Amino acid sequence: MKRNISKSRAYLLCATALLAALAGQARAEEPFDLNGLIEAARKEKPITVYDSTGKIVDMAKNFAAKYGLTAEGSKVKATAQLEMIIREARANNVQGDVSIISDAPAAMAQLIPQGFAESWLPPDLAENIPAEYQDPLTVVTSANVWAYNTELFDKCPVSNIWELTEPKWKGKVAMQDPLGKPSYVDWFNQMAKHGDDKVAAAYKEHFGKDLQTEEASATAAWVKALAANAPLLTDADAAAADAVGAPGQSEPFMGLMASAKFRDNAEKGMKLGLCKDLKPWLGWLYPGVGLITKGTDSPNAARLFIHYVMTAEGIAPQTEDGKMSTNKEVGLPADEPSGIGSALDQVMPYQMSTSLDDWDARETWQDFWRVNYQK
Template sequence: MTTPGAARARYGLALAAVAALALSGCAPSTGGAGAAKQEIPKAAVEDPATFDLQALIAAAKKEGSVLAYDGSGDVKDVAEAFTKKYGIKAEGMKSKAAATAEKMTREAQAKNVTIDVSLFEDGPMLVGQLLPQKIVKTWIPPDLAKDIDEKDRNPLMMLRKAYVFVYNPKLNPQGCPVKNMWELTEPAWKGKVMFQDPLGKEIFTQWFTQMADHGTADLSAAYDKLGRGKLKLTEKDASREWVKRMAGNSPVLTTEDEDVSAGIAAPNQTQSRIGLMSIAKFRDVKEKGYQMKVCENLAPWTGFSYPKYATITTGSTHPNAAKLFVHFVMSKEGFTLESGSGGVSGNKSVGASPNNPPGLDNWDTQLFGFTAGTLLDDFRNRQDIQDFWRVNHR
């Protein structure tokens, strides 16, 4: 199948390469002794009793503006609402993580910072480079800290997003045609599984390394449920074995979730496939008449959840406006706009978005969740897992 966006794929990979070159000039090693010495600055929480939100608002108004970069276009709505609420000119710019990291690094080197806030999905890049080099920093709203778990503070997780396996219920009226992730690696599903190219989408390679650290036991147990005997490993663990088999089963790779959504659920679709896509694409059900449902009982997981972080650029010329913007996105009002297509807030008092798709009812049990404590390992192992995918992809 020839997928849309081939030109965008070449552009995206080229952009990632350019970003890597730009960042490597001042980046620490991603392995070995140098990486072991890496230090991630810890964010302290100001005393809530002395925090004055009104004083912060007043100081932010004096600065007059704020610029926020985000991988989601929802940031434009957030910025518009922020301006309306506080009378401070806010601009939201959609930008992929690699391009944002490159721009922030170049601006820091040139001491000409324009970005004030980054809502950033690439956790490994954040803890492996941007935070240690003090290109960005973490600020935790003191009055909200009581509702932010300790594990979600360094760096500050503003929300969790999700990728889920989906199917076309019109073509599969009995439900999801697979019950186990291992089935997707078998000949019956060769060339029928769609997702974004892991070499152009960092969150997928992070999923692979996170599974290797935390998901091997669950994947092994899921294989046992197939009734095909004991899992025979050709790699060191079940996670790498699944990745190897998936890569070798001719998955249909795309550059955008939109291509996955269309390939699975477009009204004229006649071929049954399984797609792994962002829950944000469920808006296509209402807007485009697409047919899609979550594979809600897939073993061991229906998909995976991952964090988006809120950071402030260290050299920001609007530091108070930047803090106020972070405070806003951590509030219910800001979260509602930022998670227009689904998610779970890092602020426990806010909770989950009402826009999460049907069938995704319990993120803790249905989804594999990333662990912040091993983000640095993800950074160190990124190149290795990319090479592993590249070698095994067929």
């Protein structure tokens, strides 16, 4: 008799477990309820969103107006975002609810695995977002591009990045200091890992012979030669843009800057031109990763903001600056000032798959730059 009761209990437990599993599966397959998310968000506290662009202020205001919520956008550099998110979490005093951080390696190495922040993919938009941008969610990719002065030249005066290592351009290349801008040394590492053959091919195309170097890669040889050619180092893209694009110049500069600086052509009378057809690339892309901080009092409002910025309406203030949504249904405006949209095949993409390698290699590349840089 006891054995029969035990069997009955076993069957009952198995049936209960099966029903629970099926119920869980059913819940998981329920369609995404945007209206439900909106209603839940309206019951929560105001949110603060960090981003490294000032456009986040308008984005937060637009979001708040659209959904009847309160939200504040705060321009915070990526390095400061990293410190603030970690400090706030450890103090159990979360101030920033959402972060769009342009330091993907830091997000992958510190924020996500250590539980300071998490990624959330809007289910109803997932099919429009390429797999490589889903986990963690990359909101935008931004281009850093080579630029020249259109008042001095009819077209880009340089056709190959190796030209920038020659005496003609000594002291005439303006760019942010890689020691203060982690995305620059990440770029070096991405080139070495994913495009070193193209850097070597560009050398052969320019000099007519194969590259012979004692360095670990063709990329390292180029970085060393560029550093030794005394580039003008700045602490912001604005200074590099001024050096290159200010009107009335007689001494031309080449420069590396965010495509967003091309808006200064209309706003400040700058003369910035995109170096199309530069070999092997006219620039590179870097990602803006969208994260929700752990411990936020407003998880639904944070998710709703992430959903919003993945739409054309939400990201519009940034697409105007040439920043590209990872949502394939969202394009750049026809009048975007840099013209990057028609030259994306000439831009080196960022490979999230090796972002942790970028993180591990940062100090090595910074030391390499420091040793070889000549003023």
